[in-house]
């Protein structure tokens with residue numbers, strides 16, 4: 001029962017004269033253990049960039065960690081309002097705070113507090129950027145200012161850059177002409193090639209899921225709001241409107257210059273080629289020790305880090321370029337990494353990356369800390385649930401690897417196996433009016449499933465008449481795959497254009513006593529989409545000759561996985577993945593962004609098997625025992 005309260009006089013219970021908001025309210029001041037300085041750093045063209053510098057009190061001779069962001073430096077540097085630097089900065093900075101680093105966040109030009117013009121992933125100076133500034137010069141000028149003792153007396157003159165996604169892109173750009181004080185770099189899931197496989201397209205299929213980003217990011221200088229989408233189910237919203245261009249007209253995106261540039265460059269022309277950072281990095285390889293980090297299920301930037309690492313490795317830059325791929329969604333590296341969807345990992349894998357890989361590298365190069373060692377590639381083994389540390393990588397590929405790729409063939413009656421099948425084909429009707437959803441409907445891009453969708457159970461679409469499934473018998477021996485699979489599909493269609501989605505799936509045993517709902521789970525370990533018009537050239541699309549078998553060969557995202565005994569390997573093929581990707585009208589039109597409603601037509605697609613048209617996925621199968629290439 002509530003405690004008896006002493007009777008109160010009416011004067012005590014009535015509000016005071018003037019109401020409940022006093023004329024002055026002064027919270028008690030606590031002494032911060034840090035100082036936060038907000039400065040405008042001048043660039044070579046006179047533009048000043050808003051920069052937040054957070055320094056622990058009484059620190060001296062400290063190294064600097066720099067992140068250049070389009071996402072509001074002021075709030076990036078403020079997790080909570082606190083007198084403690086540890087609580088003030090984001091989770092992923094805790095190790096830097098404990099290590100006595102100076103933390104710097106900067107708004108890139110044109111966003112939030114910074115002056116100048118914002119250009120989406122501003123390309124390097126040249127044909128695609130007629131100004132005299134880019135992220136290479138801005139990073140250089142910023143570092144030059146930061147290491148000047150007159151500006152930041154507490155610094156030791158050494159800088160490391162780190163950041164994920166767009167912030168990872170700005171790290172990669174800084175490497176094209178690094179300031180001598182830039183001693184280490186960690187581009188995390190960086191945007192490297194927006195057409196091939198990062199944010200905007202995958203092999204030419206446009207990612208409707210990212211269109212809202214443009215509204216928020218380029219509709220406004222500071223934080224923007226995204227135009228309303230209408231109904232809850234984005235599957236319906238985007239299907240009803242027709243093309244991405246029609247959506248942009250309806251939602252206001254057509255007013256945005258970057259949208260207009262994208263619509264003018266649907267193919268992999270000089271616009272995209274000229275800003276492909278893997279090419280630029282290979283042409284200007286740096287000596288800055290760099291960790292390229294990427295999630296194995298990164299739903300946004302799945303392509304960039306590994307491609308950049310490979311491009312540099314091909315240039316002989318192996319000693320100072322390291323690849324780390326963990327079991328993560330996009331930018332999960334800055335959060336907790338114990339699980340993804342229903343999958344639990346061994347400990348906090350993101351923290352392991354930060355504390356056991358990144359920090360030792362920073363400490364070594366920025367503070368003369370203990371010797372730093374990292375093998376060429378550290379990749380989570382998503383089948384056996386542990387890190388693999390490889391002295392060389394990939395272990396299997398088309399040319400020049402310890403093992404060749406091994407084709408697993410699509411066989412008759414839904415079979416899948418390493419033996420070629422007899423000749424034949426499997427047909428399905430792909431109907432743009434009923435595209436295959438990438439997640440069970442209703443699909444709302446903000447329904448909280450975006451981050452995990454790449455590990456979603458593919459039973460949601462298995463069995464649809466427009467999804468064909470091929471599956472091995474239950475495995476009696478483990479099959480280890482380590483590298484990038486290649487989809488190699490021979491197909492004909494009654495249409496003159498079309499998309500191909502290929503998924504490599506680990507099918508779990510039917511029964512799982514500890515977690516029954518995982519029985520039979522279809523976990524995609526690698527999947528991607530390919531727009532058929534680009535089968536011969538990414539730069540020059542051509543109509544598909546109706547009824548003629550064509551080959552669609554494309555690389556799938558990297559895997560490091562063991563299919564365990566009791567599991568099965570599955571391949572699914574389908575022609576849409578919607579609303580994540582825009583629909584292919586299946587009738588060749590010059591520009592799919594501008595397709596009319598009447599252009600969308602049903603097509604019968606036949607996937608060929610056996611003989612000269614043996615559709616397969618070339619898997620990076622390697623011997624199960626890889627101890628010879630594991631770092632000690």
Ligand code: PG9
Pocket residue numbers: 121164165166167169191199213300301
């Ligand atoms: N993936 C986001 C992005 C990067 C670059 C361009 C557009 C979007 C991001 O998370 O920053």
